[in-house]
Amino acid sequence: MGIKIIGVGKIKEKYFTAAVGEYTKRMQRFGGLNIVEVKDEPAPDNMSETEITHVKDKEADKILSKIKEDDFVVTLEILGEEYSSEKLAAKIKELQTYGKSSIVFVIGGSNGLGDAVLNRSNLAVSFGRFTLPHQLMRVVLSEQIYRAFMINSGSTYHK
Template identity: 60%
Template sequence: MNIKIICVGKLKEKYFKQGIAEYAKRMSKFAKFQIVEVPDEKAPESLSNAEMENVKAKEGQRILEKIKDRDYVYALAILGKERSSEEFAAEIDKLTTYGHSDIDFVIGGSLGLSPEVLKRADTQISFGRFTLPHQLMRLVLSEQVYRAFMINVGSPYHK
Protein backbone atom coordinates (compact mmCIF):
# COMPACT_ATOMS: atom_id res chain seq x y z
CA MET A 1 0.00 0.00 0.00
CA ASN A 2 1.11 3.55 -0.74
CA ILE A 3 -0.06 6.56 1.25
CA LYS A 4 0.77 9.97 -0.17
CA ILE A 5 0.00 13.38 1.29
CA ILE A 6 0.10 16.01 -1.44
CA CYS A 7 0.29 19.52 -0.05
CA VAL A 8 0.94 23.07 -1.13
CA GLY A 9 4.03 24.79 0.24
CA LYS A 10 7.14 23.76 2.13
CA LEU A 11 7.16 22.53 5.70
CA LYS A 12 9.62 24.74 7.56
CA GLU A 13 9.13 23.97 11.24
CA LYS A 14 11.53 21.31 12.51
CA TYR A 15 9.13 20.05 15.18
CA PHE A 16 6.43 19.29 12.58
CA LYS A 17 8.99 17.48 10.42
CA GLN A 18 10.08 15.40 13.41
CA GLY A 19 6.50 14.45 14.31
CA ILE A 20 5.65 13.46 10.74
CA ALA A 21 8.90 11.48 10.46
CA GLU A 22 7.96 9.55 13.60
CA TYR A 23 4.56 8.56 12.19
CA ALA A 24 6.13 7.72 8.82
CA LYS A 25 8.52 5.37 10.62
CA ARG A 26 5.68 3.76 12.57
CA MET A 27 3.61 3.34 9.39
CA SER A 28 6.44 1.71 7.47
CA LYS A 29 5.31 -1.78 8.49
CA PHE A 30 1.88 -1.11 6.94
CA ALA A 31 2.52 1.15 3.97
CA LYS A 32 4.96 3.26 2.04
CA PHE A 33 4.31 6.80 3.25
CA GLN A 34 5.41 9.97 1.54
CA ILE A 35 4.73 13.67 1.56
CA VAL A 36 4.80 15.45 -1.78
CA GLU A 37 5.08 19.22 -1.64
CA VAL A 38 4.10 21.40 -4.58
CA PRO A 39 5.12 25.06 -4.74
CA ASP A 40 2.62 27.58 -3.49
CA GLU A 41 1.65 30.45 -5.73
CA LYS A 42 2.99 33.76 -4.48
CA ALA A 43 0.13 36.17 -3.92
CA PRO A 44 -0.29 39.55 -2.24
CA GLU A 45 -2.48 39.91 0.85
CA SER A 46 -5.43 41.52 -0.92
CA LEU A 47 -6.69 39.64 -3.96
CA SER A 48 -9.82 39.96 -6.02
CA ASN A 49 -12.04 36.89 -6.32
CA ALA A 50 -10.73 36.31 -9.84
CA GLU A 51 -7.13 36.48 -8.62
CA MET A 52 -7.91 34.05 -5.78
CA GLU A 53 -9.43 31.59 -8.25
CA ASN A 54 -6.36 31.97 -10.47
CA VAL A 55 -4.04 31.15 -7.54
CA LYS A 56 -6.13 28.08 -6.63
CA ALA A 57 -6.17 26.97 -10.28
CA LYS A 58 -2.37 27.17 -10.58
CA GLU A 59 -1.82 25.32 -7.30
CA GLY A 60 -4.52 22.84 -8.29
CA GLN A 61 -2.77 22.03 -11.56
CA ARG A 62 0.44 21.30 -9.66
CA ILE A 63 -1.50 19.01 -7.31
CA LEU A 64 -3.24 17.15 -10.14
CA GLU A 65 0.13 16.45 -11.79
CA LYS A 66 1.07 14.40 -8.69
CA ILE A 67 -2.06 12.21 -8.76
CA LYS A 68 -2.09 9.02 -10.82
CA ASP A 69 -5.24 7.91 -12.62
CA ARG A 70 -5.81 4.89 -10.35
CA ASP A 71 -5.12 6.69 -7.06
CA TYR A 72 -7.96 6.98 -4.58
CA VAL A 73 -8.04 10.65 -3.55
CA TYR A 74 -9.20 12.27 -0.33
CA ALA A 75 -9.46 16.06 -0.50
CA LEU A 76 -9.24 17.75 2.88
CA ALA A 77 -11.99 20.35 2.80
CA ILE A 78 -13.97 22.25 5.42
CA LEU A 79 -17.20 21.12 3.75
CA GLY A 80 -16.04 17.50 3.58
CA LYS A 81 -17.59 14.71 5.61
CA GLU A 82 -16.41 14.36 9.19
CA ARG A 83 -15.56 10.84 10.31
CA SER A 84 -14.65 9.28 13.62
CA SER A 85 -11.28 7.55 13.82
CA GLU A 86 -13.09 4.19 13.74
CA GLU A 87 -15.10 5.16 10.64
CA PHE A 88 -11.95 6.38 8.92
CA ALA A 89 -10.12 3.14 9.77
CA ALA A 90 -12.99 1.06 8.40
CA GLU A 91 -12.97 3.12 5.21
CA ILE A 92 -9.21 2.61 4.71
CA ASP A 93 -9.64 -1.12 5.37
CA LYS A 94 -12.47 -1.33 2.83
CA LEU A 95 -10.45 0.54 0.21
CA THR A 96 -7.53 -1.85 0.56
CA THR A 97 -9.86 -4.85 0.49
CA TYR A 98 -11.27 -3.68 -2.84
CA GLY A 99 -7.89 -3.14 -4.46
CA HIS A 100 -7.06 0.51 -3.83
CA SER A 101 -3.37 0.28 -3.02
CA ASP A 102 -2.56 3.95 -3.71
CA ILE A 103 -4.33 6.45 -1.49
CA ASP A 104 -3.66 10.18 -1.75
CA PHE A 105 -4.64 12.91 0.69
CA VAL A 106 -4.63 16.47 -0.65
CA ILE A 107 -4.13 19.56 1.51
CA GLY A 108 -4.58 22.81 -0.38
CA GLY A 109 -2.90 26.16 0.04
CA SER A 110 -4.09 29.05 2.16
CA LEU A 111 -6.97 29.75 -0.24
CA GLY A 112 -8.13 26.14 -0.37
CA LEU A 113 -8.45 23.69 -3.24
CA SER A 114 -9.42 24.41 -6.82
CA PRO A 115 -12.73 23.10 -8.18
CA GLU A 116 -10.71 20.79 -10.46
CA VAL A 117 -8.99 19.12 -7.50
CA LEU A 118 -12.28 18.78 -5.63
CA LYS A 119 -13.82 17.22 -8.74
CA ARG A 120 -10.94 14.73 -9.08
CA ALA A 121 -11.24 13.69 -5.43
CA ASP A 122 -13.09 10.48 -4.75
CA THR A 123 -14.23 11.87 -1.43
CA GLN A 124 -13.84 14.96 0.71
CA ILE A 125 -12.90 14.66 4.35
CA SER A 126 -13.06 17.24 7.10
CA PHE A 127 -11.33 17.26 10.45
CA GLY A 128 -13.90 19.69 11.80
CA ARG A 129 -14.84 23.29 11.29
CA PHE A 130 -11.69 24.61 12.94
CA THR A 131 -9.16 26.38 10.78
CA LEU A 132 -5.78 24.78 11.38
CA PRO A 133 -2.39 25.76 9.99
CA HIS A 134 -1.74 23.57 6.96
CA GLN A 135 1.62 22.51 8.40
CA LEU A 136 -0.10 21.25 11.56
CA MET A 137 -2.72 19.48 9.46
CA ARG A 138 0.02 17.36 7.88
CA LEU A 139 0.99 16.10 11.32
CA VAL A 140 -2.61 15.52 12.43
CA LEU A 141 -3.39 13.65 9.22
CA SER A 142 -0.24 11.52 9.55
CA GLU A 143 -1.27 10.53 13.06
CA GLN A 144 -4.83 9.70 11.99
CA VAL A 145 -3.64 7.50 9.12
CA TYR A 146 -1.33 5.69 11.54
CA ARG A 147 -4.20 5.39 14.03
CA ALA A 148 -6.38 3.87 11.29
CA PHE A 149 -3.79 1.16 10.68
CA MET A 150 -3.53 0.48 14.41
CA ILE A 151 -7.32 0.24 14.77
CA ASN A 152 -7.45 -2.18 11.85
CA VAL A 153 -4.89 -4.52 13.45
CA GLY A 154 -6.58 -4.35 16.86
CA SER A 155 -3.74 -2.53 18.57
CA PRO A 156 -4.24 -0.96 22.00
CA TYR A 157 -2.76 2.29 20.56
CA HIS A 158 -6.34 3.44 19.96
CA LYS A 159 -8.28 3.44 23.22
Protein backbone atom coordinates in the same frame (compact mmCIF):
# COMPACT_ATOMS: atom_id res chain seq x y z
CA MET B 1 -1.32 -0.22 0.06
CA GLY B 2 0.37 3.03 -0.90
CA ILE B 3 -0.56 6.10 1.13
CA LYS B 4 0.47 9.55 0.00
CA ILE B 5 -0.15 13.02 1.41
CA ILE B 6 0.14 15.89 -1.05
CA GLY B 7 0.45 19.27 0.64
CA VAL B 8 0.79 22.73 -0.81
CA GLY B 9 3.81 24.56 0.56
CA LYS B 10 6.80 23.52 2.57
CA ILE B 11 6.87 22.76 6.29
CA LYS B 12 9.15 25.38 7.81
CA GLU B 13 8.99 24.55 11.53
CA LYS B 14 11.34 21.79 12.67
CA TYR B 15 8.87 20.47 15.25
CA PHE B 16 6.21 19.89 12.56
CA THR B 17 8.79 18.23 10.31
CA ALA B 18 9.89 16.00 13.19
CA ALA B 19 6.30 15.00 14.01
CA VAL B 20 5.44 14.13 10.41
CA GLY B 21 8.75 12.26 10.18
CA GLU B 22 7.86 10.19 13.23
CA TYR B 23 4.52 9.06 11.77
CA THR B 24 6.16 8.43 8.40
CA LYS B 25 8.67 6.19 10.17
CA ARG B 26 5.92 4.37 12.09
CA MET B 27 3.98 3.79 8.87
CA GLN B 28 6.86 1.81 7.34
CA ARG B 29 5.48 -1.39 8.87
CA PHE B 30 2.26 -0.84 6.89
CA GLY B 31 3.90 -0.10 3.56
CA GLY B 32 4.95 3.47 4.16
CA LEU B 33 3.63 6.99 3.96
CA ASN B 34 4.85 9.24 1.18
CA ILE B 35 4.80 13.01 1.76
CA VAL B 36 4.78 15.15 -1.39
CA GLU B 37 5.09 18.91 -1.22
CA VAL B 38 4.12 21.11 -4.15
CA LYS B 39 5.25 24.71 -4.31
CA ASP B 40 2.67 27.23 -3.20
CA GLU B 41 1.91 30.22 -5.38
CA PRO B 42 2.55 33.77 -4.14
CA ALA B 43 -0.70 34.99 -2.58
CA PRO B 44 -0.75 38.53 -1.16
CA ASP B 45 -3.44 39.28 1.43
CA ASN B 46 -5.44 41.69 -0.71
CA MET B 47 -6.14 39.48 -3.76
CA SER B 48 -9.36 39.70 -5.74
CA GLU B 49 -11.57 36.63 -6.18
CA THR B 50 -10.21 36.26 -9.71
CA GLU B 51 -6.63 36.29 -8.43
CA ILE B 52 -7.47 33.76 -5.71
CA THR B 53 -9.04 31.47 -8.31
CA HIS B 54 -5.94 31.82 -10.48
CA VAL B 55 -3.67 30.86 -7.56
CA LYS B 56 -5.85 27.86 -6.67
CA ASP B 57 -5.90 26.75 -10.32
CA LYS B 58 -2.09 26.90 -10.60
CA GLU B 59 -1.70 24.94 -7.37
CA ALA B 60 -4.34 22.47 -8.60
CA ASP B 61 -2.25 21.78 -11.71
CA LYS B 62 0.74 20.97 -9.52
CA ILE B 63 -1.31 18.72 -7.25
CA LEU B 64 -2.93 16.85 -10.14
CA SER B 65 0.48 16.19 -11.69
CA LYS B 66 1.26 14.08 -8.60
CA ILE B 67 -1.94 12.00 -8.78
CA LYS B 68 -2.24 8.85 -10.87
CA GLU B 69 -5.36 7.82 -12.72
CA ASP B 70 -6.10 4.88 -10.42
CA ASP B 71 -5.41 6.71 -7.12
CA PHE B 72 -8.29 7.08 -4.68
CA VAL B 73 -8.20 10.79 -3.82
CA VAL B 74 -9.31 12.15 -0.45
CA THR B 75 -9.43 15.92 -0.21
CA LEU B 76 -9.45 17.71 3.12
CA GLU B 77 -12.23 20.26 3.02
CA ILE B 78 -13.95 22.25 5.75
CA LEU B 79 -17.33 21.29 4.28
CA GLY B 80 -16.40 17.64 3.78
CA GLU B 81 -17.84 14.75 5.76
CA GLU B 82 -16.58 14.48 9.32
CA TYR B 83 -14.94 11.16 10.13
CA SER B 84 -14.06 9.58 13.45
CA SER B 85 -10.79 7.65 13.71
CA GLU B 86 -12.75 4.39 13.58
CA LYS B 87 -14.69 5.46 10.51
CA LEU B 88 -11.49 6.47 8.70
CA ALA B 89 -9.96 3.09 9.59
CA ALA B 90 -13.04 1.32 8.25
CA LYS B 91 -12.90 3.34 5.02
CA ILE B 92 -9.23 2.48 4.48
CA LYS B 93 -9.98 -1.19 5.16
CA GLU B 94 -12.88 -1.08 2.70
CA LEU B 95 -10.66 0.45 0.00
CA GLN B 96 -8.03 -2.24 0.58
CA THR B 97 -10.68 -4.96 0.40
CA TYR B 98 -12.06 -3.67 -2.89
CA GLY B 99 -8.69 -3.47 -4.61
CA LYS B 100 -7.59 0.14 -4.24
CA SER B 101 -3.82 0.05 -4.12
CA SER B 102 -3.18 3.74 -3.49
CA ILE B 103 -4.87 6.45 -1.43
CA VAL B 104 -3.83 10.07 -1.86
CA PHE B 105 -4.80 12.65 0.75
CA VAL B 106 -4.68 16.27 -0.43
CA ILE B 107 -4.21 19.35 1.76
CA GLY B 108 -4.69 22.57 -0.16
CA GLY B 109 -2.95 25.90 0.16
CA SER B 110 -4.01 28.89 2.22
CA ASN B 111 -6.76 29.74 -0.28
CA GLY B 112 -8.13 26.21 -0.47
CA LEU B 113 -8.28 23.74 -3.34
CA GLY B 114 -8.88 24.53 -6.99
CA ASP B 115 -11.97 23.20 -8.77
CA ALA B 116 -9.94 20.70 -10.80
CA VAL B 117 -8.76 18.98 -7.60
CA LEU B 118 -12.23 19.13 -6.04
CA ASN B 119 -13.64 17.51 -9.18
CA ARG B 120 -10.98 14.77 -9.07
CA SER B 121 -11.71 13.99 -5.42
CA ASN B 122 -13.32 10.65 -4.61
CA LEU B 123 -14.04 11.63 -1.00
CA ALA B 124 -14.14 14.97 0.83
CA VAL B 125 -13.22 14.69 4.52
CA SER B 126 -13.41 17.37 7.19
CA PHE B 127 -11.43 17.45 10.41
CA GLY B 128 -13.98 19.91 11.80
CA ARG B 129 -14.84 23.52 11.17
CA PHE B 130 -11.56 24.80 12.59
CA THR B 131 -9.07 26.45 10.30
CA LEU B 132 -5.68 24.90 11.03
CA PRO B 133 -2.25 25.87 9.72
CA HIS B 134 -1.39 23.62 6.78
CA GLN B 135 1.77 22.41 8.46
CA LEU B 136 -0.17 21.35 11.57
CA MET B 137 -2.79 19.66 9.41
CA ARG B 138 -0.07 17.43 7.95
CA VAL B 139 0.87 16.33 11.46
CA VAL B 140 -2.75 15.66 12.43
CA LEU B 141 -3.47 13.80 9.18
CA SER B 142 -0.28 11.74 9.44
CA GLU B 143 -1.21 10.70 12.96
CA GLN B 144 -4.78 9.82 11.97
CA ILE B 145 -3.58 7.69 9.06
CA TYR B 146 -1.21 5.87 11.42
CA ARG B 147 -4.02 5.49 13.97
CA ALA B 148 -6.32 4.04 11.28
CA PHE B 149 -3.75 1.41 10.38
CA MET B 150 -3.19 0.60 14.05
CA ILE B 151 -6.96 0.19 14.55
CA ASN B 152 -7.13 -2.10 11.54
CA SER B 153 -4.24 -4.17 12.90
CA GLY B 154 -6.01 -4.68 16.23
CA SER B 155 -3.45 -2.67 18.19
CA THR B 156 -4.17 -1.01 21.52
CA TYR B 157 -2.53 2.24 20.30
CA HIS B 158 -5.98 3.67 19.64
CA LYS B 159 -7.13 3.50 23.28
